[in-house]
Amino acid sequence: MSSSLRGSLPIVPQDSTDPRELYATSLARAAALPAVIDEVLREMEDVAREEQIPVVGRLEGVMLQTLASLPGPSTRRILDIGTAIGYSAIWLARALAPGGRVTSIEIDPVRAARAARFIERAGYADRVDVLVGDAFDIVPGLGEFDVIFQDVMKHRYFGDDPSKAAALLKLSKSHLDPQGVLMIDNAFCGNHVLDGTATDSIEARGVQTMNELLSQDTDFVSVILPVRDGLWVAHRS
Numbered sequence: 001m002s003s004s005l006r007g008s009l010p011i012v013p014q015d016s017t018d019p020r021e022l023y024a025t026s027l028a029r030a031a032a033l034p035a036v037i038d039e040v041l042r043e044m045e046d047v048a049r050e051e052q053i054p055v056v057g058r059l060e061g062v063m064l065q066t067l068a069s070l071p072g073p074s075t076r077r078i079l080d081i082g083t084a085i086g087y088s089a090i091w092l093a094r095a096l097a098p099g100g101r102v103t104s105i106e107i108d109p110v111r112a113a114r115a116a117r118f119i120e121r122a123g124y125a126d127r128v129d130v131l132v133g134d135a136f137d138i139v140p141g142l143g144e145f146d147v148i149f150q151d152v153m154k155h156r157y158f159g160d161d162p163s164k165a166a167a168l169l170k171l172s173k174s175h176l177d178p179q180g181v182l183m184i185d186n187a188f189c190g191n192h193v194l195d196g197t198a199t200d201s202i203e204a205r206g207v208q209t210m211n212e213l214l215s216q217d218t219d220f221v222s223v224i225l226p227v228r229d230g231l232w233v234a235h236r237s
């Protein structure tokens, strides 16, 4: 491996500095939410900022809920890969049709335990399961999902193996319902893929490869929403 390759990139902040995103975020913050949920989410946002835990933040959280809600009554099985402290799991749980469940996977047991506590305080313990372990081991034993959100492409999670980003895409695809929606965070990899070379980090090379695969996959209609660090939204075509 070249000595110029780095495996770890800086954490992408929750909040963008783009004035358009700030405006959209301010509306999202002002939108009505049950008080207890808003309080828990705000506390999680603060904890994540203080402890440098990479969570999607308010704007992308609302976006996940909105996009996952679009299929309406068919949003019953949601997979959240990369729980951290449960922030995205809570937003996704808000999209569930009655009787639906979110399965959220986290490799770090301490984070998973914190997630379970936050999820309980938000009132969603009855519809979110937090599984502890490596998604590459756990997902093959799960069924199909109507919505899958992948959020593990940051900070050394893929070690020194850039092919893992493409492998996770393939794994998610094999567990997506034929009408399902796949969302993947960090398509820009902290802007490291924007110059088209992505040679400065292992992770950026992996994400760049995954981006090319998904954009050329004729089984999906897909697009990167250029919000925050880039959110892939892909629907089986």
Ligand SMILES: C[S@@+](CC[C@H](N)C(=O)[O-])C[C@H]1O[C@@H](n2cnc3c(N)ncnc32)[C@H](O)[C@@H]1O
Pocket: 054, 055, 056, 057, 081, 082, 083, 084, 085, 086, 087, 088, 089, 105, 106, 107, 108, 111, 133, 134, 135, 136, 151, 152, 153, 154, 157
């Ligand atoms: C970016 S954070 C997830 C943030 C979360 N989606 C949110 O917005 O609230 C990624 C998480 O994935 C976990 N992770 C990394 N590799 C993993 C793997 N192979 N399987 C399961 N979890 C993994 C990390 O420990 C980390 O907590």
